[in-house]
Amino acid sequence: MSAPTGITWATLAKDIRLEWRSKDAINSMLFFALLVVVVFSFSFDPNAEESRHIAGGLVWVAFLFAAVVALNQTWARELRNQVLDAYRVSPAPANALFLAKALGNFLFVAVLEALMTPLFIIFYKLRALGPAWQLIAIAVLGTWALVVNGTFFAAMSLRTRSREIMLPLLLFPISLPALLSMVEATTNILTGENSAKFWIVLLATYDVVFTTGCLALFETVLHAE
Amino acid sequence: MKKAFPILGLLTAGLLTYALYQALVVAPTEQTMGDVQRIFYYHVPSAWTAFLLFSINFLASVWYLLRRNPVADMVAVTTAEVGVAFCTVVLVTGPLWARPVWGIWWTWDLRLTSTLVLWLIYVSYLVLRRFSSSGQTPVLAAALAVFGALDVPLVYFSIWFFRTQHPQPVIGGGGSIDPRMLHVLLINWLAFLCFAFLVCWSRYRLEALWREVEEVQALEALAETGSDRR
Amino acid sequence: MNDPTTARSPADPIIRIDNLTKQFGRFAALRGVTATFAPARLYAILGDNGAGKTTLLRTIAGLATPTRGSVAILGQAISRDIRREFGYMAHPSLLYDEMSGMENLGYFARLYGVRDSARCAQVISVVGLDPAWQRPVGQYSQGMRQRMSLARALLHDPKILLLDEPFSNVDVRSAGEMVKLLVRMRDAGKTLLVVTHQASLLGGAADEFVWMQNGQITNRTADRSFMGIA
Numbered sequence: 001m002s003a004p005t006g007i008t009w010a011t012l013a014k015d016i017r018l019e020w021r022s023k024d025a026i027n028s029m030l031f032f033a034l035l036v037v038v039v040f041s042f043s044f045d046p047n048a049e050e051s052r053h054i055a056g057g058l059v060w061v062a063f064l065f066a067a068v069v070a071l072n073q074t075w076a077r078e079l080r081n082q083v084l085d086a087y088r089v090s091p092a093p094a095n096a097l098f099l100a101k102a103l104g105n106f107l108f109v110a111v112l113e114a115l116m117t118p119l120f121i122i123f124y125k126l127r128a129l130g131p132a133w134q135l136i137a138i139a140v141l142g143t144w145a146l147v148v149n150g151t152f153f154a155a156m157s158l159r160t161r162s163r164e165i166m167l168p169l170l171l172f173p174i175s176l177p178a179l180l181s182m183v184e185a186t187t188n189i190l191t192g193e194n195s196a197k198f199w200i201v202l203l204a205t206y207d208v209v210f211t212t213g214c215l216a217l218f219e220t221v222l223h224a225e
Numbered sequence: 226m227k228k229a230f231p232i233l234g235l236l237t238a239g240l241l242t243y244a245l246y247q248a249l250v251v252a253p254t255e256q257t258m259g260d261v262q263r264i265f266y267y268h269v270p271s272a273w274t275a276f277l278l279f280s281i282n283f284l285a286s287v288w289y290l291l292r293r294n295p296v297a298d299m300v301a302v303t304t305a306e307v308g309v310a311f312c313t314v315v316l317v318t319g320p321l322w323a324r325p326v327w328g329i330w331w332t333w334d335l336r337l338t339s340t341l342v343l344w345l346i347y348v349s350y351l352v353l354r355r356f357s358s359s360g361q362t363p364v365l366a367a368a369l370a371v372f373g374a375l376d377v378p379l380v381y382f383s384i385w386f387f388r389t390q391h392p393q394p395v396i397g398g399g400g401s402i403d404p405r406m407l408h409v410l411l412i413n414w415l416a417f418l419c420f421a422f423l424v425c426w427s428r429y430r431l432e433a434l435w436r437e438v439e440e441v442q443a444l445e446a447l448a449e450t451g452s453d454r455r
Numbered sequence: 456m457n458d459p460t461t462a463r464s465p466a467d468p469i470i471r472i473d474n475l476t477k478q479f480g481r482f483a484a485l486r487g488v489t490a491t492f493a494p495a496r497l498y499a500i501l502g503d504n505g506a507g508k509t510t511l512l513r514t515i516a517g518l519a520t521p522t523r524g525s526v527a528i529l530g531q532a533i534s535r536d537i538r539r540e541f542g543y544m545a546h547p548s549l550l551y552d553e554m555s556g557m558e559n560l561g562y563f564a565r566l567y568g569v570r571d572s573a574r575c576a577q578v579i580s581v582v583g584l585d586p587a588w589q590r591p592v593g594q595y596s597q598g599m600r601q602r603m604s605l606a607r608a609l610l611h612d613p614k615i616l617l618l619d620e621p622f623s624n625v626d627v628r629s630a631g632e633m634v635k636l637l638v639r640m641r642d643a644g645k646t647l648l649v650v651t652h653q654a655s656l657l658g659g660a661a662d663e664f665v666w667m668q669n670g671q672i673t674n675r676t677a678d679r680s681f682m683g684i685a
Contacts, residue, residue, distance in 0.1 A: 156353070156368070159358060159365060160353065160365075161356050161358050166352075166353070166356055169349050169352055169353075170349050170353060170369065172345075172349075173342065173348075173373075173376075174349075176345075176380060176383075177376065177379040177382075177383040178379075180383045181383055202379070202382060202383055205379065206379055213372055213375050217372075220290065220368060221364070221365060221368055224361035224365055
């Protein structure tokens with residue numbers, strides 16, 4: 001039998017290959033992300049000093065919106081021709097599929113963030129007064145926090161009517177502590193007024209707790225028909 | 226069992242009346258806040274009851290995931306719905322009290338915010354139950370309930386730390402509560418618990434009846450299509 | 456790893472269904488189906504649209520959870536080991552439209568732990584397609600896609616094949632070839648459950664005909680006189 005990690009990589013490679021060929025998600029997503037940045041920049045036009053205090057919130061809320069659109073695409077590919085059933089009848093472990101999807105979404109959202117961040121920096125004239133390297137830790141932990149639960153809830157909303165609306169309804173309330181951590185940590189670093197340590201630790205805890213939760217319950221949700 | 230219901234109903238009505246009398250007449254008037262403070266006898270018991278119901282919902286959900294027992298699922302629906310109702314009372318009575326006392330309707334205080342987040346989580350739970358299209362709604366709902374429960378301590382800590390960083394209006398309380406007030410508070414909580422139990426009981430019976438009706442209708446629909454032999 | 460097929464006498468049924476009911480809300484797709492299927496035989500499952508054929512197959516394959524009742528394959532409930540023992544072909548292709556046949560099968564081979572890379576090409580040849588085709592499956596004709604879908608179900612050389620409408624939209628000549636292939640597999644000791652509404656295609660091939668109506672098995676017969684074939 002193939003090891004679960006082998007199946008995870010095979011599934012991830014397959015998803016990247018499919019995305020590369022169809023470019024369904026990436027094009028619309030890039031444009032959507034650009035729109036979000038522009039709309040936000042129109043709506044809030046502060047000077048450099050004020051923007052330090054609100055940019056953390058703006059950036060993460062923008063990423064959250066972009067991520068939701070990306071997450072809704074995750075399982076859409078598996079619904080066409082009901083390919084998901086081919087996975088479900090196979091002896092491959094459910095968690096291998098979950099990890100592949102979560103990693104794929106992580107990559108995808110990370111690319112979006114990497115493209116949106118320079119725009120935010122330019123539009124808001126941002127410059128960190130605190131230790132900027134910690135922003136990378138926040139970005140990685142924060143993105144994983146959104147994506148791990150997002151992948152799980154997107155799978156859950158497959159079993160509901162109007163599934164695209166269901167995802168944010170399920171994801172946002174649960175994600176509030178993570179979102180608060182990301183926003184506060186980012187703001188602390190941008191303003192340099194407080195340490196971001198507590199928030200980074202909390203974010204890491206959130207990631208560990210919910211990654212465990214997802215892996216414990218994904219099989220149940222995948223086969224809930 | 227069926228006879229116990231009206232008896233308990235009468236008992237609860239009596240207890241609620243007595244508790245209301247205690248809260249409005251017997252309890253001493255608070256020195257600085259005045260009579261507004263009396264809403265506290267509804268606010269706090271509602272909150273405690275809601276938290277208790279949410280805890281039962283979590284236990285029932287875990288029980289369902291482990292055993293797939295339909296009773297556990299019915300308990301979970303019931304407690305979530307009634308819990309959301311009590312939690313709504315908390316969120317409405319809180320600002321009603323805050324406005325005259327603090328001068329503001331709302332503040333991002335630890336208890337207020339975590340209660341609001343809790344309310345949001347359980348509302349999303351009820352939305353999921355309503356929108357689920359598969360026959361496996363209980364499984365999905367139970368999984369979400371577990372996620373919600375995992376989230377509660379994280380919500381609490383994040384808001385606790387958020388508060389220590391941001392100055393907040395000073396909130397009354399602090400110091401000990403008058404023993405007469407505590408007495409009235411506990412009587413009210415008892416009355417609210419009885420009331421919550423009564424509501425849960427009838428909601429549970431309703432759920433059981435619904436499921437029975439659904440089953441019968443499913444069988445009848447089959448019998449009909451079976452007889453016309455397309 | 457223990458082989459679930461050991462310690463079973465050849466006469467034991469390979470699939471045993473006991474009082475199987477599947478409800479989707481108020482609609483019961485299966486109503487108390489009890490049946491056994493013997494090894495190395497080809498069963499044609501016939502019936503109108505909505506008779507429950509597809510749901511029966513999906514429940515056997517472990518895709519749908521029974522509301523009541525049970526399914527045992529090789530004497531066991533569904534598990535990861537049991538999933539290795541059957542191949543499932545659904546009405547939709549269960550293939551990725553953007554990938555070629557070899558790429559599709561290469562991915563599914565990983566899921567079944569099939570290491571032999573020649574196996575994919577071999578199974579594509581068996582269903583009468585060319586493994587060298589680079590065209591994505593989405594550009595195949597319906598008949599070719601059905602055959603590629605069959606190849607996917609055969610990939611790990613399972614003992615049992617659950618096929619849902621394998622001949623739909625397939626031209627008569629290709630369908631005839633597919634039937635020959637299915638018969639060869641039956642003769643090689645595999646058990647086949649073929650859901651179809653084109654009974655005539657399997658007329659000469661099936662060992663037994665299973666009729667379904669309104670979520671129940673209404674008739675089972677090995678007698679093919681019902682379609683006027685000697």
